[in-house]
Amino acid sequence: MLVLTRQVGxxxxxxxxxxxxxxxxxxxxxxxxxxxxxxxxIHRAEVYRRIRESLAESQPG
Known part of the structure; x- marks a missing residue:
């Protein structure tokens, strides 16, 4: 992981x-x-996880 320090703007x-x-x-x-x-x-992590879970549930098998 790259960690950076940034200012507003x-x-x-x-x-x-x-x-x-x-x-x-x-x-x-x-x-x-x-x-x-x-x-x-682009999604927030919690939204991305829900999308992935939903897609996994809709897959057959």
Whole structure:
């Protein structure tokens, strides 16, 4: 895992076409904005897990 320190307004680049911007830091909460191509799905981890579970349940076998 890469750990970085960023200030509000600064970006992190992931590959050539994904950018993460630090929008706001308020106490222990950090708001980020993510810019990525439309074909890249972006979900919070708990939402992603539910999607994966739902897909697994709908698969036969």
């Amino acid at each position: 600064e970006f992190i680049a992931i590959g050539d076409d994904i950018w993460v911007k630090i929008i706001e830091v308020r106490g222990a909460t950090v708001r980020v904005g993510i810019q990525a191509p439309r074909n890249v799905e």
